[in-house]
Amino acid sequence: MIGIAFAVxxxxxELLAALEKKRWEKTPExxxxxGRIGEKQIAVAIVGMGxxxxxxxxxxxxxxxxxxxxxxxxxxxxxxxxxxxxxxAVASNYLDAGSALWFSGGEVPELRIATxxxxxxxxxxRRKLAEETNADLVDMETDAVASVARARGVxxxxxxxxxxxxxxxxxxxxxxxAWESEGGTVRALPLTIYLATHPGEIGPLLRFAxxxxxxxxxxxxxxxxxxxxxxxxxxxxxx
Numbered sequence: 589m590i591g592i593a594f595a596v597x598x599x600x601x602e603l604l605a606a607l608e609k610k611r612w613e614k615t616p617e618x619x620x621x622x623g624r625i626g627e628k629q630i631a632v633a634i635v636g637m638g639x640x641x642x643x644x645x646x647x648x649x650x651x652x653x654x655x656x657x658x659x660x661x662x663x664x665x666x667x668x669x670x671x672x673x674x675x676x677a678v679a680s681n682y683l684d685a686g687s688a689l690w691f692s693g694g695e696v697p698e699l700r701i702a703t704x705x706x707x708x709x710x711x712x713x714r715r716k717l718a719e720e721t722n723a724d725l726v727d728m729e730t731d732a733v734a735s736v737a738r739a740r741g742v743x744x745x746x747x748x749x750x751x752x753x754x755x756x757x758x759x760x761x762x763x764x765x766a767w768e769s770e771g772g773t774v775r776a777l778p779l780t781i782y783l784a785t786h787p788g789e790i791g792p793l794l795r796f797a798x799x800x801x802x803x804x805x806x807x808x809x810x811x812x813x814x815x816x817x818x819x820x821x822x823x824x825x826x827x
Contacts, residue, residue, distance in 0.1 A: 589629045589630070589631055589653055589654060589655055589656060590628060590629070590630050590631070590655070590656065590657050590659070590815060590818065591630075591631045591632075591633065591649060591650075591653060591655035591657065591658045591659065591742075592630060592631070592632050592633075592658075592659045592660075592661055592811065592815075593632075593633045593634075593635050593642075593645070593646060593649060593658060593659070593660045593661070593733060594632070594633070594634055594635070594660075594661055594662050595634075595635060595636060595637045595638075595642060595662050595663075595728070595729050596634060596636075596637055596662075597619065597634050598800070598804070599661065599662045599663060599804060599807070600632060600634060600661075601804065602804055602805060602808035603632065603661075603808050603811055603812075604621060604632060606625060606808070606812060607621065607623035607624070607625060607630060607632065608623055608624045608625070609623050609624050610622070610623040611623065613652075615648060617635075617636075617644045617645045617647070617648040618633045618634060618635050618636070618644075618645035618646075618648050618649055619633070619634040620632070620633050620634075620648075620649065620652065621633075622653075625812065625815050625816070626815075626816060628815055628816075628818070630815065631649070631652075631653045631655065633645060633646070633648075633649040635649065635729070635733070637728060637729070638705065638728050638729065639703065639705060639728065639729065639731065639732040640732070642728075642729035642732045642733050643732040643733065643735070643736055646658070646660075646732070646733045646736040646737070647736050650736060650737065650740050650742060655742050656742075656743070657687070657742070657743045657744075657745070657818070658733070658737045658742050658743070658744050658745070659744075659745050659746075659747055659811070659814070660729060660730060660733045660734075660744070660745070660746045660747070661746075661747045661748070661807060661811055662727065662729070662748060662749075662807070663727070663748065663749060663750075663751040663800075663803060663807075664677075664701065664725040664726060664727045664748035664749065664750055664751070665707075665708055665709075665714065665725065665726045665727070665750065665751065665752045665756075666714070666724070666725060666750050666752065666753050666754045667702070667708075667714050667715075667717060667718040667723055667724055667725060667726055667754065668718065668724055668754055669753075669754045669755065671699070671724060671725070671750055671753070671754065672750065672753065673750050673751060673752065673753050673799060673803070674749065674750060674799075674802065674803055674806055675697070675749070675750045676696065676697065676747070676748070676749050676750075676806060676807065676810045677696065677697045677698060677699040677724070677725065677747075677748055677750075678696045678697070678698050678699075678745055678746065678747055678748075679698075679699070679700070679701035679725070679730055679745075679746035679747075679748065680698035680699060680700055680701075681700045681701065681723075682701070682730060682731075682734045682744060682745070682746050683698070683745065684743070684744075686743035687743040687744055687745045696747070696810065696814070699723075699724035699725050700721075700722060700723045700724050700725070701723055701724070701725045701726065701727060701730050701746060701748065702717055702721040702723035702725070702726050702727075703726070703727055703728060703729065703730045703731035703732065704717065704726055704727075704728060705728065706728075707728070707758060707760050707763065707764075708726050709752075709756075709757065709758035709759075709760040710757050710758070711754055711755050711756075711757070714726070714754055715754075725748055725750065727746075727748060730746040730748075733746070734746065747807070747810065747811065747814070748807075749803045749804070749806055749807040749810075750803070751796070751799060751800060751803045752796065756792075756795075756796070757792060758792065758796060759786075759789035759792045759793045759796070761782070761786070761789070762782055762783060762786065762789040762792075762793045763793070763796070
């Protein structure tokens, strides 16, 4: 069985729509769903945003299902000016011999990723983080989920789509007011109250939000291509 984890449900929306014969299970640690894509059995988990939540959700996911491969999919920010919004990449510094078997010939660009505890929302912070880590991308979950997978001996891949470019200035406080980090839903009332007193953040927030559906579509398309192509690492046709 292939496992695909997302931090929030917004990232997973199109992949879940493509899943056939869905069965849902809600737990305190994660929202789980099983189904099929073509002939392959798939398990999907919404594990939560940030290191701590993602680690708890991933631990449950790996206890609950006999996964042959765990893919963490979701959004990331660029730490270099030449990386464009919408680019798809695999986190090269979290690939190992086991995960490489699954992705031979996958033709997915590889970039280094850094995991942080906060949103890195401006060029100055991105430049500093890139200098400290030699990374190309940043997210908030990869390191934690990779550690859980490694401890259980499950091959792991982090597949990310870039949603904010190096020069972008994210309205971090507006995003925090709007975003419910466990499920990834928008909280309309807190966001409205916040923007009423911070109107200057409306434009940057709209620019960020408008691109998310396109980024998600590109991520989902690549995920489906990978799922259909996966084979050799599992050793059986019943993955």
